[in-house]
Amino acid sequence: MGRTCPFCSSSEIDEDPSRADVVCMSCGSVLEESAIVSEVTFQERAGGHDIVGQYVSRDRQQTGLVGVPGLSRTESREVTYQKGRKLIQEVASQLRINQHCIETAFNFFKMSVSRNFTRGRPRSHVVAACLYMTCRLENTSHLLLDFSDVTQVNVYELGKTLSNLTRILKIQLPTTDPCLYVLRFAIMLEFGDKQKEVVTLATRIVQRMKRDWMATGRRPTGLCGAALLLASRAYGFSRSISDVVRIVHISDTVVRKRLDEFASTPSGGLTIDEFASVDLEHSEDPPAFQEARRRAREEKRKKEERDAEAATKELAPVQKEIENALKAKLKKSPYGKLIASSVGEDDVDELSSNIGQMVREEIIDNVYEYADDDFYDDDPGPSSSRRIDCGPTLEFLGVKPNSSIDESVVSEDEEILVDDNDFDDLDDSEIDSYILSESEAKLKSRIWMKRNGPHLVEMERKRKLRQEEEEAKAKDPNRKRRPATRKRDPINAANHSDAMAQVIKEKKLSTKINYDVLAEIENGTLEILDDAPRHAHMTMPKVLKGEQIVEPSSPAREEEVPEAPAESSSPPENPLANLLSPKPAFRRKKQSAMAACLADAAAARMAKAKRALAAAGPPPPLSPTPKRQKRDQSPVKSPPSNPEPRVTRSAAKSKV
Amino acid sequence: MGINHRIVNVVATCDLGVQINLIEYASANSDVVKYDPNVFRAAITRLTTPNSTVLVFHTGRLVVAGAKSIEMARTQAERIKGLLKICKPPLSFRIQNIVTSASLDKKLDLVSLYAQIMIHAQEKIRSVTYEVEIFSGLQIKLDHGCIIIFSTGKIIVTGFTSQTLINQCYDEIGIFLDQQGHSFVRA
Numbered sequence: 148m149g150r151t152c153p154f155c156s157s158s159e160i161d162e163d164p165s166r167a168d169v170v171c172m173s174c175g176s177v178l179e180e181s182a183i184v185s186e187v188t189f190q191e192r193a194g195g196h197d198i199v200g201q202y203v204s205r206d207r208q209q210t211g212l213v214g215v216p217g218l219s220r221t222e223s224r225e226v227t228y229q230k231g232r233k234l235i236q237e238v239a240s241q242l243r244i245n246q247h248c249i250e251t252a253f254n255f256f257k258m259s260v261s262r263n264f265t266r267g268r269p270r271s272h273v274v275a276a277c278l279y280m281t282c283r284l285e286n287t288s289h290l291l292l293d294f295s296d297v298t299q300v301n302v303y304e305l306g307k308t309l310s311n312l313t314r315i316l317k318i319q320l321p322t323t324d325p326c327l328y329v330l331r332f333a334i335m336l337e338f339g340d341k342q343k344e345v346v347t348l349a350t351r352i353v354q355r356m357k358r359d360w361m362a363t364g365r366r367p368t369g370l371c372g373a374a375l376l377l378a379s380r381a382y383g384f385s386r387s388i389s390d391v392v393r394i395v396h397i398s399d400t401v402v403r404k405r406l407d408e409f410a411s412t413p414s415g416g417l418t419i420d421e422f423a424s425v426d427l428e429h430s431e432d433p434p435a436f437q438e439a440r441r442r443a444r445e446e447k448r449k450k451e452e453r454d455a456e457a458a459t460k461e462l463a464p465v466q467k468e469i470e471n472a473l474k475a476k477l478k479k480s481p482y483g484k485l486i487a488s489s490v491g492e493d494d495v496d497e498l499s500s501n502i503g504q505m506v507r508e509e510i511i512d513n514v515y516e517y518a519d520d521d522f523y524d525d526d527p528g529p530s531s532s533r534r535i536d537c538g539p540t541l542e543f544l545g546v547k548p549n550s551s552i553d554e555s556v557v558s559e560d561e562e563i564l565v566d567d568n569d570f571d572d573l574d575d576s577e578i579d580s581y582i583l584s585e586s587e588a589k590l591k592s593r594i595w596m597k598r599n600g601p602h603l604v605e606m607e608r609k610r611k612l613r614q615e616e617e618e619a620k621a622k623d624p625n626r627k628r629r630p631a632t633r634k635r636d637p638i639n640a641a642n643h644s645d646a647m648a649q650v651i652k653e654k655k656l657s658t659k660i661n662y663d664v665l666a667e668i669e670n671g672t673l674e675i676l677d678d679a680p681r682h683a684h685m686t687m688p689k690v691l692k693g694e695q696i697v698e699p700s701s702p703a704r705e706e707e708v709p710e711a712p713a714e715s716s717s718p719p720e721n722p723l724a725n726l727l728s729p730k731p732a733f734r735r736k737k738q739s740a741m742a743a744c745l746a747d748a749a750a751a752r753m754a755k756a757k758r759a760l761a762a763a764g765p766p767p768p769l770s771p772t773p774k775r776q777k778r779d780q781s782p783v784k785s786p787p788s789n790p791e792p793r794v795t796r797s798a799a800k801s802k803v
Numbered sequence: 804m805g806i807n808h809r810i811v812n813v814v815a816t817c818d819l820g821v822q823i824n825l826i827e828y829a830s831a832n833s834d835v836v837k838y839d840p841n842v843f844r845a846a847i848t849r850l851t852t853p854n855s856t857v858l859v860f861h862t863g864r865l866v867v868a869g870a871k872s873i874e875m876a877r878t879q880a881e882r883i884k885g886l887l888k889i890c891k892p893p894l895s896f897r898i899q900n901i902v903t904s905a906s907l908d909k910k911l912d913l914v915s916l917y918a919q920i921m922i923h924a925q926e927k928i929r930s931v932t933y934e935v936e937i938f939s940g941l942q943i944k945l946d947h948g949c950i951i952i953f954s955t956g957k958i959i960v961t962g963f964t965s966q967t968l969i970n971q972c973y974d975e976i977g978i979f980l981d982q983q984g985h986s987f988v989r990a
Binding site: 290291292302303306309310314319322323360363364365366367368433435436439 | 932
């Protein structure tokens with residue numbers, strides 16, 4: 148309260164509700180006494196503590212005047228206000244609007260009631276419009292779409308109501324800034340720790356979009372969505388367009404379009420770091436504006452093209468005249484003689500000057516026609532095929548077709564000759580003079596072969612060579628075969644042991660395996676004892692107890708030792724049968740392997756003891772000899788003992 | 804500074820004053836007339852060269868739509884009169900709506916335009932609406948018509964019923980742009 152003491156003009160005023168006094172702190176003067184307070188006080192009564200006084204509602208009037216007739220109990224306006232407030236509470240609670248906004252919205256509602264705005268309009272429309280107006284004035288991140296979701300009203304209808312309300316209440320709403328929505332959508336997209344950075348970057352992008360005229364007239368949510376997508380990708384979050392669409396309530400075509408538009412701006416070409424630091428000065432035109440300008444330019448260009456075409460058509464006859472004149476000039480010039488000299492006048496004497504001249508002219512005409520084909524391509528079929536076969540064929544030169552020449556080519560050329568040339572300007576005698584007689588034909592063919600013979604031979608040779616090469620390649624035995632697509636031959640075996648053997652042979656499972664010993668197993672040269680593991684266990688305590696005990700059992704043990712590892716690792720039945728069910732046998736293998744190792748150790752110690760006794764000399768030093776002995780024995784021992792577990796293990800692995 | 808506008812659509816009504824048998828009319832001109840009373844109680848006549856659509860009601864009233872000028876609307880009504888073989892002149896002919904569009908070829912910042920209009924609150928302007936979530940254009944409602952302005956510089960003036968009013972409207976837009984345009988016009 149901004150009260151000041153009238154005596155000392157100090158603003159330090161103390162209110163004490165318990166004494167109901169208002170006192171100035173500096174001069175001590177009492178400003179009020181026995182003030183009416185809205186505190187709750189209690190009274191002690193028989194039943195307990197009771198409240199003194201009644202609760203007075205701020206809004207509702209007293210309904211205490213009961214007895215007066217003619218006065219309705221509840222006023223219609225009150226009822227309207229009550230219902231409106233209730234609805235506002237409902238809608239606001241669904242959208243998480245705070246209490247202060249609710250109060251403001253209710254005030255707007257009361258204003259609209261007094262201006263008869265609620266008449267003839269659904270209450271939900273009015274309520275939603277009031278709430279949205281409040282949100283806009285408070286710059287919260289609520290969309291009209293949210294209100295539409297909650298109240299199930301068409302968003303455009305809400306918009307209409309809103310514009311009417313603003314007009315009636317004469318309130319100017321601030322325009323929506325897309326930056327307001329960025330944080331809200333970012334929270335929903337769950338960025339975790341980096342949320343702040345993502346939001347900052349997205350806000351910058353939105354500001355850039357605004358400056359580049361992408362924002363006017365566009366829904367703010369679309370820009371937000373696109374900016375958040377870019378920002379999230381920049382910080383490594385993989386948010387797809389569908390995620391954004393789901394949260395931002397905008398279709399994915401729109402998001403894509405915004406992304407494309409931003410990409411076409413100069414800012415869109417910057418990297419993330421550049422964008423964060425540099426702020427480009429020049430602002431772009433709005434995309435629709437650019438489109439319109441582009442279309443206008445296109446139209447203009449097309450028009451110019453059409454004009455150009457018309458102009459060229461006009462020039463065509465003039466161009467032809469000029470070319471004819473040039474052609475005539477060229478025939479007489481030394482250059483023309485150079486072109487035509489390939490006829491081979493020097494080779495053949497029979498060619499008189501007249502015929503030579505005619506041939507030369509023909510050649511030059513031909514050359515011109517080939518050159519012109521590029522410009523006047525009005526008959527693309529024959530000219531293109533003619534272009535394939537560029538050299539003058541024998542047919543064209545007037546020579547009768549040879550059997551060696553491809554028939555199809557000949558027919559094509561015949562067609563060309565028939566279709567293209569119209570012989571109206573020539574008469575028969577001229578044509579007859581062109582067609583060569585038998586002897587002339589022979590002459591011509593001689594000339595041509597002389598010119599092009601070696602070349603043809605060369606081509607033939609090369610073709611043959613290539614063919615031979617391909618054949619040789621196909622037959623090459625050292626041809627590298629692709630290992631991946633090799634077909635496995637089906638294994639036919641009598642029983643599983645043979646099958647395994649075949650597989651092992653085929654695959655060559657491991658180089659560390661002694662396959663001979665494996666073969667021995669198969670053939671069953673080694674005896675199989677049922678209680679092999681137990682046997683190994685039994686030997687253990689005997690070994691540990693001492694060398695004395697070792698000795699008496701040594702000979703027996705010695706025999707058994709080389710076998711025991713082998714046997715211990717081979718189960719009662721066929722060893723390879725175990726491979727098909729590795730697990731229980733595997734454990735046994737492990738045990739037996741352990742047993743085998745211990746047996747090894749035992750054997751080594753035993754052997755050493757034996758030697759010591761045999762030598763009856765000074766006991767050899769402990770450390771080197773056992774090792775040496777062990778090493779000596781290991782090549783003997785290891786083939787039977789070591790590979791066994793290894794074979795089974797690796798085989799088991801491979802099979803499994 | 805004059806703004807060149809072109810008329811895009813003219814809607815007019817005409818009263819021929821004669822009862823018309825629509826079934827007869829439709830069958831006589833079945834190539835241009837479509838009449839399905841279950842769908843709509845008027846015969847839809849689509850005239851070509853120039854293109855327009857005319858709705859013919861059995862009371863003898865017509866609605867001409869799609870004409871590109873006021874004169875064209877009148878001639879189309881005359882054509883229908885000819886098709887119906889009516890001799891007497893129509894009782895009334897009224898233009899209901901003229902839609903025109905113009906292009907400024909400049910970018911407009913609608914936010915500042917909105918602010919400017921609110922500042923210079925004229926009496927003629929009934930309301931100004933710029934609601935981005937609803938529509939991308941700024942809408943100004945006048946007494947007899949409506950102006951829609953887009954950020955690309957395109958302007959649509961619609962709702963007026965005479966050419967003079969339209970010209971007046973465009974003049975005023977031009978004046979407003981000259982005076983206040985510096986704040987919201989970006990070339």
